[in-house]
Amino acid sequence: MTEQAQQRPLKVALVAGEASGDILGAGLMQALRDHHPDIEFIGVGGPLMQAQGLISYFPMERLAIMGLVEVLGRLPELLARRKRLIGTLKAQQPDVFIGIDAPDFNLTIELQLRKAGIKTVHYVSPSVWAWRQKRVFKIREGCDLMLTLLPFEAQFYQKHQVPVLFVGHPLADSIAMQTDLQSAREQLSLPADAQVVALLPGSRGGEVAKLGALFVDTARYLLAEKPHLRFIIPAANQARHAQLAAILADMPHLPITILDGQSQTALQACDAVLIASGTATLEAMLFKKPMVVAYKLAPASYWLLKKMVKSPYVSLPNLLAAEMLVPEFIQDAATPEALAEAVLEQLRDGSQQTQRFAELHESLRCDASERAAQGVLKLLGRL
Template identity: 70%
Template sequence: MRVALVAGEASGDILGAGLMQALRAQHPTIEFIGVGGPRMEAQGLCSYFPMERLSVMGLVEVLGRLPELLARRKRLINTLIEQRPDVFIGIDAPDFTLNIELKLRRAGIKTVHYVSPSVWAWRQKRVLKIREGCDLMLTLFPFEAQFYQAQHVPVRFVGHPLANTIPLQLDRGAARLSLGLLESGSLVALLPGSRGGEVGKLGGLFLDTAELLLQARPELRFVLPCASPERREQLEALLVGRNLPLTLLDGQSHEALAACDAVLIASGTATLEALLCQRPMVVAYKVAPLTYWILKRLVKSAYLSLPNLLAGRLLVPELIQDAATPAALAAQLLPLLANGASQTREFAAIHTSLRLDASIQAADAVLALIAGQPCN
């Protein structure tokens, strides 16, 4: 059996490696070809070129690399048609992989897309291309599968790998000890994002909010994981002149979430980790005014954050753009420090619903497709 996979960034490399391991558990002599990173290569993938060549972020950066990306994709399509794998699996990176899936399916090769693009939120016409080019969509979240079912796209919800990685119960005291923090007292985690632009817009706002929280609760302490040395330097500059009982961490976002009592967090994938750690949260986000004006007209979803999308209702406060002020954020967070059970009870139920051994589920669906069996 020969399986082709293409991943374009580190998160896809992690998913791809887990899927490859699960496939090999059922077919020890399976062969893997395509493009992936070090984790997929460790599972036996012979990558046609370095995955980093696909890891491009930002419109200007993509435009500058467009000739190379188009040439690589064309050569990859021709190579895969020649190699005739039993199935092709595009892992996330939809702007690169969906076109490959379309061309390969037209050439008679079965195709799978693993991790849905946000078609349920915006650019919904992409579902037409997905329907034409994809034999099977594998989704990490149930609301995504419901969208594809309504659009008559073959789909299987496989759960989220992180839900199996994070225990259903976390030891707050042990997490604090591992970070060198006192076990007693209330601790708030501040997560203003991992990119420089996010920290630029939210870092000062979150620190202003922390100062207001401290006025109301003088015993509070704060912890802030820095995604990189550059983000740490950026945050240290924002802390100049402030007198906050705050500990900066190098990475260790999971430990910070496990250790805290409540979270002030930027909208993004980190909100899923906070949910799985079952920590009450307030979500905030700010973008450039023009970007916000455009997104307001494009985005069809009623909610921005993953916890609310998964709950199907406003479970966690979302303060976006001008609504995200220090006073408003502090007012939403203070009650959660006193009692966040209304959120965390539902977080526990969502965690269980996502804990399906995603790699095994995905492998079963892929093998069923190859065998011509129903994938649901």
């Protein structure tokens, strides 16, 4: 790189597709600005990225779509927006394009821009190590650098000759190694001396429909063994709150409190967790809470995924530990009796899990935003 190019301000394009990407993008932008105060940001992002100075070409919400049917309904708009965005970015000639998660949208942009001579980075690996592994070839063709949050993801990319940097997980940076259980209980008006189980059946309507009643039935079995247990269920939004309230309406005597959000406070306040497989299992691990994982899908979806998924585990703690550290109950194995027995075992002694969780937390605590920024700047020769 010439001395003149080294001196001019950096122009960085970023595209995030949902709230979690907005959080990651804002952290990365702040870290990049710490190195280059006169940096310029363009692309697509939410309020946090815009607060860091991003000029967003259209609202991030236009990309935040869940579900196959919903995507199909919006596909013409998504394809048109992506085509216009590629044209705009080619004209703007940023020093680098960073696609944050949203692989179905961003990987094609990366491929097109890299062909046009623009450096490309993808931040947050899609689950290529678990299913649709052939996507790694498109990633290798379109991506100058993959930034992964988890170490086993980096190992997969190294095996497939994709330039990769493991940066750690921002949640591991933001959640303290030791947290205050009693202050969390005070916030939630829970007794200091009670045993508390958190029930986290998921944040989506479909997940709660399949797991909500199952988790409540499990609570009934647990109460038969431990009558003084208390239960808390964080509801992701008003729709989930109403859905959970409807499930509990027939059992008003159960000591179950629905919370509005506050999932991290719930995890901090509890003694054990019954939880749906997903990102929340990582949060439970970082709060060092013994957990039992359950998941159910529509029979046809389960049949298809069972044939496609290559991973031996479904929960992130087990993938990180590379062993069955956390009990997993999938599909027909997820019965109230089996879940209750597994939770009781963790309430009796969950130390095997929690000691390993502390080690895993340390391994992910890497100052992810700064490490990601350094990876991007090294790629550009501007570190």
